Amino acid sequence: MPFVAPSKWVQTTSLQDLVLLTKALGDETRLRILALLQDHELCACQIVAVFELANSTISKHLAILKQAGLIQSRKQSRWIYFFLTPQPQPEIDAAFVWLNQCWQADPRLEADRRKIKDILQIDPVELCRRQNGKDCC
Amino acid sequence: MPFVAPSKWVQTTSLQDLVLLTKALGDETRLRILALLQDHELCACQIVAVFELANSTISKHLAILKQAGLIQSRKQSRWIYFFLTPQPQPEIDAAFVWLNQCWQADPRLEADRRKIKDILQIDPVELCRRQNGKDCC
DNA sequence: CCTATAATTCGATTATTAACGAAATATAGA
DNA sequence: TCTATATTTCGTTAATAATCGAATTATAGG
Numbered sequence: 001m002p003f004v005a006p007s008k009w010v011q012t013t014s015l016q017d018l019v020l021l022t023k024a025l026g027d028e029t030r031l032r033i034l035a036l037l038q039d040h041e042l043c044a045c046q047i048v049a050v051f052e053l054a055n056s057t058i059s060k061h062l063a064i065l066k067q068a069g070l071i072q073s074r075k076q077s078r079w080i081y082f083f084l085t086p087q088p089q090p091e092i093d094a095a096f097v098w099l100n101q102c103w104q105a106d107p108r109l110e111a112d113r114r115k116i117k118d119i120l121q122i123d124p125v126e127l128c129r130r131q132n133g134k135d136c137c
Numbered sequence: 138m139p140f141v142a143p144s145k146w147v148q149t150t151s152l153q154d155l156v157l158l159t160k161a162l163g164d165e166t167r168l169r170i171l172a173l174l175q176d177h178e179l180c181a182c183q184i185v186a187v188f189e190l191a192n193s194t195i196s197k198h199l200a201i202l203k204q205a206g207l208i209q210s211r212k213q214s215r216w217i218y219f220f221l222t223p224q225p226q227p228e229i230d231a232a233f234v235w236l237n238q239c240w241q242a243d244p245r246l247e248a249d250r251r252k253i254k255d256i257l258q259i260d261p262v263e264l265c266r267r268q269n270g271k272d273c274c
Numbered sequence: 275c276c277t278a279t280a281a282t283t284c285g286a287t288t289a290t291t292a293a294c295g296a297a298a299t300a301t302a303g304a
Numbered sequence: 305t306c307t308a309t310a311t312t313t314c315g316t317t318a319a320t321a322a323t324c325g326a327a328t329t330a331t332a333g334g
Contacts, residue, residue, distance in 0.1 A: 014239060014240065014242075014243045015165065015168070015169075015240060015243045015245050015246060018168065018236075018239045018240060018243075019163070019164075019165045019168065022159065022162040022163040022164075022168065023163040023164075023291095025159040025162070025163065026156070026159040026160040026162065026163030027156070027159075027160075027291090027292085028152065028156045029292090031152070031155065031156065031159065032152075043310085043311095044310070044311060044312095045310070045311085053292095053293075053294090054293065054294050054295075055310085055311070055312090056293080056294070056295075056296090056311090056312075056313080056314090057292070057293055057294070058311095059311060059312055059313085060291095060292075060293085060312090060313095061292090062311095063312085075301085075302095077302070077303090078301080078302055078303085078308095078309070078310060079310065079311090080310075080311065090238065091235075091238060091239040094234075094235045094238050094239070095235055097231075097235070098228075098231045098232060098234070098235045099155075101227065101228060101231050102151065102155045102228045102231070103151065103152060103155060105151075106151045106152040106155075108152050109152060124310090128309075128310065129309095131310095132309070132310080160321095164321090164322085166322090180280085180281095181280070181281060181282095182280070182281085190322095190323075190324090191323065191324050191325075192280085192281070192282090193281090193282075193283080193284090193323080193324065193325075193326090194322070194323050194324070195281095196281060196282055196283085197282090197283095197321095197322075197323085198322090199281095200282085212331090214332070214333095215278095215279070215280060215281095215331080215332055215333085216280065216281090217280075217281065261280090265279075265280065266279095268280095269279070269280080
């Protein structure tokens, strides 16, 4: 039976986790996604519609936020919905407290909020058709 | 007399400031510098001695931290001492509160603390001689 | 006023990250 | 089971950031 190192040995240090977290927060698009997710859970196609970036780009941003422990996802019907991690580990919870203090009343975030409000009116089926159809760009 | 836009017009939004701040925090070396500065103010040559990076690199990191409003500096004799911004604006103060929650008892930060303890024993004159002399590297 | 020197700036290089479109994956619903 | 499609992964390119050594700056102290 081969020797297996206890999982403790490969555990990342809190500094490494923290760097993962601060790097995840160190991008404007990702901060704006987090701000939107404070109000609603959203599927990828809705986030794509807000930022007008390629869906592969948004997917990457979401993966970074997820790996940092900031968000989670669940599948419902044909869509994957992303939402802020509920009751996250303390260091992430504290990060949210901090961010909330910072980003209230920012004009760009307000604009994003208005935009998502319109997007939420559109049926995701129609939204995805627009994104995957050739009338895009 | 030329028209000069009121400074208000070029004022950055809070989101931009926040991105500046999160980017400044999104680097391991800079987080470690901040952790060290929680205990002591330090001059550039002392920080260089801890990290074994070129003084130009450390200088850049310090400039980024300073621009984000996290640190300040003062000149004393031949050295410039860097220290955490006392009573900073609320969003930065909240960031420090958050960081303090995160980085207590991390082994790498502990090691840095031990190292700076030794370095503080050395006269800065001698420290800088070692760095600028040819016996380095 | 000089000179020595601590720190910064500059210019170049390397490494990392963001972005895209296309291809692959996975699966809901027919 | 099969097909349509929402999301992810892949491969590449472009932009940004970290790093270095050398040159420059600014100034403390002789």
